[in-house]
Amino acid sequence: MASSIDPPISVIRHRLRFALVLAAACAVAAAFLASHLDRAEAQAGIASEWNGADCAVTVPGSWPSNAQLPDPFTRIDGTRVTSQSQWECRRSEIKALAERTVYGDKPQPDSVTGSVTSSRITVNVNDDGRSTNFSATVQLPSGTGPFPAVIVYGGFGADTATILGTGTAVVNYDPGAVGAEGTPRNNKQGAFYNLYGATSSTGVLMAQAWGVSRIIDVIEQSGGSILKPATGVTGCSRYGKGAFVAGAFDQRIALTMPIESGSGGVAALRSIPQESGSQPLSSAYSEQPWLGDAFSAYTANPGALPVDTHEIVGMIAPRGLFIMDNPHIEWLGARSGALAALGGAEVYKALGAGSNISYHSNTSNGTHCATRTEWKTPLQQSINRFLHGTGAPPATISMHPNKTANLAQWRTWTTPTLTAGNPSETTTPPEQTTNPGETSSPPPAGTGCTAKVAVASQWESGWQGSVQITAGSSAINGWTLTWTWPGSQRITSSWNAAVTSSGATVTAEDVGWNGAIAAGQTATSWGFVASGTGTAPAVTCTPA
Structure with a gap:
């Protein structure tokens, strides 16, 4: 039958895989700087295959x-x-x-x-x-x-x-x-x-x-x-x-x-x-x-x-x-x-x-x-x-x-409500680490949020960015990010965010499931592929 x-x-x-998303991103960036471009391109998409x-x-x-x-x-x-x-x-x-x-x-x-x-x-x-x-x-x-x-x-x-x-x-x-x-x-x-x-x-x-x-x-x-x-x-x-x-x-x-x-x-x-x-x-x-x-x-x-x-x-x-x-x-x-x-x-x-x-x-x-x-x-x-x-x-x-x-x-087990937190308790929180091509800022003191872009990988004609968002002293239930590219960079595709672009100006919103972030916590919420040279723009985060 x-x-x-x-x-x-x-x-x-x-x-x-040997590293978490940001660690893998750094390794790929280092490989690129060492002129191993083919290897860097091969790593471009696989850093996030397994976040743990x-x-x-x-x-x-x-x-x-x-x-x-x-x-x-x-x-x-x-x-x-x-x-x-x-x-x-x-x-x-x-x-x-x-x-x-x-x-x-x-x-x-x-x-x-x-x-x-x-x-x-x-x-x-x-x-x-x-x-x-x-x-x-x-x-x-x-x-x-x-x-x-x-x-x-x-x-x-x-x-x-x-x-x-x-x-x-x-x-x-x-x-x-x-x-x-x-x-x-x-x-x-x-x-x-x-x-x-x-x-x-x-x-x-x-x-x-x-x-x-x-x-x-x-x-x-x-x-x-x-x-x-x-x-x-x-x-x-x-x-x-x-x-x-x-x-x-x-x-x-x-x-x-x-x-x-x-x-x-x-x-x-x-x-x-x-x-x-x-x-x-x-x-x-x-x-x-x-x-x-x-x-x-x-x-x-x-x-x-x-x-x-x-x-x-x-x-x-x-x-x-x-x-x-x-x-x-x-x-x-x-x-x-x-x-x-x-x-x-x-x-x-x-x-x-x-x-x-x-x-x-x-x-x-x-x-x-x-x-x-x-x-x-x-x-x-x-x-x-x-x-x-x-x-x-x-x-x-x-x-x-x-x-x-x-x-x-x-089952004999019950279901907890898991509080929001960083991707791994065994590593330095991402907001405390500065990587090549990444802006860094401490968690906001108030009820708002901050965000930053990391260059996860780069190749001859483009690059991949990873976006982290940190909540302030109060939890947030959604976010909107805006920034203006400093040069000719443009997003060609993205995932886990609703993104609109007008010239050099970018606006990105959460897609529901990734909008909630607990107070003082950081989430690697979404990513994108962009043209031009990898760069980290100054990002404004507005909570929903």
């Missing part, structure tokens, strides 16, 4: 079994998360545990180069003396670019006509080129395994997520003349599994849209054995090398896992997430999908971003991976909000009456 439900896909594995890369995570050799969903807010050392700054490192713990037991590692390559045209993206990757390459095709919407883009797994995800109709490009990604299905676990094939070996323990889902990240690297290096570095990802069935993993393990992905992903996808691993007719974990493990080799130890005992997929959902928070499920095919485990969505939604709520997650299985058409009328409006709303910065997200949890889930039966 598995083959009649799922179409085909591909692979990956990981190494944590500076967190010290030690995975224990063992952990207690738990028949219920693990507490996302309890750290490996047994203490509980109380702030957003602590959540950054807790998310890194979940990431490391998930790689160790479920998916396999996602390595960070030495360099990535490539090109973006109106019809194609080429990707060249080098790591530890080995090289590989692959490509993806591009379909642009009508109108004048640059455009945000949705990466579609195998041309088989959310309705491409609807995506294009929102003024969003479609990047058709062939995951089989990066990690081929139909291969044994000890002889995996594809671009990922060309670098990391045919016997790599990393499963296909993580391998294909690695490929998505490399496409984003190239988009971010391209300067934003065709595609903006504001990216979504989608796929259905086995491609839905892949899209889910891609969105969880790359924090640059603004919108994740998995469809009917079933076992090995969104569906809660502990719930699947109790959902009659759903694809067993042993089947999901053996049908294709989707999951990492280590998962074989848990197919008959998911309660022994230190994580579950509600925490993988939580890894995506507070970014946009729209999960679509099919309640009419038992094999797809929609009840377990609903459970994972409800559990992950608690992380969104704790971060004050509860409206950024939507789950929808209340459909009348049971055809697998069909284009459904019930999904069209929330799909448009999600794309407009998270890729274009307009309108409101759908903010809906709509479970089919026959496939509802009860989170209370699966």
